[in-house]
Amino acid sequence: MASEKFRAADDSKIVEPNVDVEQDAGSLHDFSYAAKDWHYSHKWTRRLLQWGLETRGITPVSEGERVDTHYYKIFFLWLSFNFNILSFSAGTLGPVIFGLGLRDSCLVILFFNLLCSALPSYLTTWGPKLGLRQMCQARYSFGYFGVTIPAVLNLCSMMGFCILNCILGGQTLSSISDGHLSWSVGIVIIAVLSLLISFCGYHVLSWYERLAWIPVLIVYLVTLGVGGKHLTNPPPAEPATAPAILSFGATIAGFVITYCSLSSDFSIYYERSVPSWKMFLYSYLGFNIPLILIQCLGAAVVLSAPFVPAWETGYADGNVGGLIEAMLQPTGNFGKFLTVLMALSVTANIAPTFYSFSLSFQVFIPPFVVIPRYMFSILATAILIPVSIVGAHKFYDTLTNFLGLIGYWASAFGAVVLVEHLVIRRGDFSTYNIRYWDNYRRLPTGLAALGACLLACGLIVPSMDQVWFVGPIAEKTGDIGFELAFAATGLCYVPLRYLELRFRPLA
Secondary structure (H helix, E strand, C coil), X not given: CCCCCEECCCCCCEECCCCCHHHCCCCCCHHHHHHHHHHHCCHHHHHHHHCCCCCCCCCCCCHHHCCECCCCHHHHHHHHXXXXXXXXXXXXXXXXXXXXXHHHHHHHHHHHHHHHCHHXXXXXXXXXXXXXXXXXXXXXXXXXXXXXXXXXXXXXXXXXXXXXXXXXXXXXXXXXXXXXXXXXXXXXXXXXXXXXXXXXXXXXXXXXXXXXXXXXXXXXXXXXXXXXXXXXXXXXXXXXXXXXXXXXXXXXXHHHHHHHHCHHHHCCCECCCCCHHHHHHHHHHHHHHHHHHHHHHHHHHHHHHHHCHHHHHHCHHHCHHHHHXXXXXXXXXXXXXXXXXXXXXCHHHHHHHHHHHHHHHHHHCHHHHHCCHHHHHHHHHHHHHHHHHHHHHHHHHHHHHHHHHHHHHHHHHHHHHHHHHHHHCCCCHHXXXXXXXXXXXXXXXXXXXXXXXXXXXXXXXXXXXXXXXXXXXXXXXCCCHHXXXXXXXXXXXXXXXXXXXXXXCCC
16 A cells, blocks of 8 residues: 555545545545645745645545654643733733732633633544544534635634734833834744744644743743732722623633634644543643633732832833733843743744644635645735734733634534534544545535524624623623523524434435
């Protein structure tokens, strides 16, 4: 088999030697072969491939190619993904935006993260079983054409996170330059570094993410060492209200539940036999350890900032990077070096997001699968830099509105793929025929999934609590949109999907 080419079951497409025909990955779409030809027909692309560049896009990974047994790497991926200054900023929203005290902020952070990280952690376990990127797997519920809607929403969500990270990184770099480096230049530096890291693909990313959290941990430990004495007596807080708690909870949920749209993108190379509980546990800890600890630290620091003159000055106009720099001032030039490390911590989030951005773009416009994956990272960078520069001076408004909104669609998306797997397919991965991963005639129409999401909007909209709109339900309860999005979409999907199955059988 290593020296021959085999024909797929339909005898119409040539399968490369490393494709496992028995797993039905042999009959991949012609686009995958066109892409391979494109890659090898250009001299500069061949050179990049020799250097280890990954060009694979959304084409499935056959069982024969799923050979990675270093399962612990998924823990470090999610750890570094969230071990950065953006998580710190999300924690500050509890006191700054919703008026919560330290205890209430930390309790919300704890329980909403523990709850909402379960879904993306579970979806991570699907990668080794199916060898499909997350948005490709969603075709088995949303359909070939219907999945373009969540793909577009996912592109917008990922770009939003990259914008927030770039703004924070740029602000933090600027804070140590005494005005010689503008926010805009800092943003460009962060974006270009992230592009370079993401350019090479999965293997370089997994190596980088295993190490990226270490310098950030050192920064936080030094920060606590020199500024921890100011965190011992938090100011008394007003009694928390249910709307404030639920609205902050919705914001925290929006931070973590959106990972469910890219969870399996980074686990498709793991060996199929990996125990699902092990992948789930590594992922669950990788999400919760950094998010809970760093978000709670952010809440504690921002509550103490008004009582520490240097911190208050650094935090002027909501400059979180300036606050970190002010906390490290007692360590002198070493503190400036640590501040640079903190600024660069966002690259561990932006780079893998660029990676998934390219995959969702190929799902959004399937003919683009012939274009190497890394070209979309360049496109993302070209979009990211100017938008980040424009939005840099409205960070808190952008952060609050963005996190609140993305939780709704991500929750509905997660409900559909989860119900499809557990209820419709009875949790059986063998019911996913990988042969039809890009065959719109055999995949679901997507009408059931989109119809369920549309019907759920009848409950989501009245439950929204945003700056520009507060629904009648949210006025009394706070923002419970993401909870109702998950429940309502899941309940509506079941009858609609069974109705759909009467006209098109399971694929």
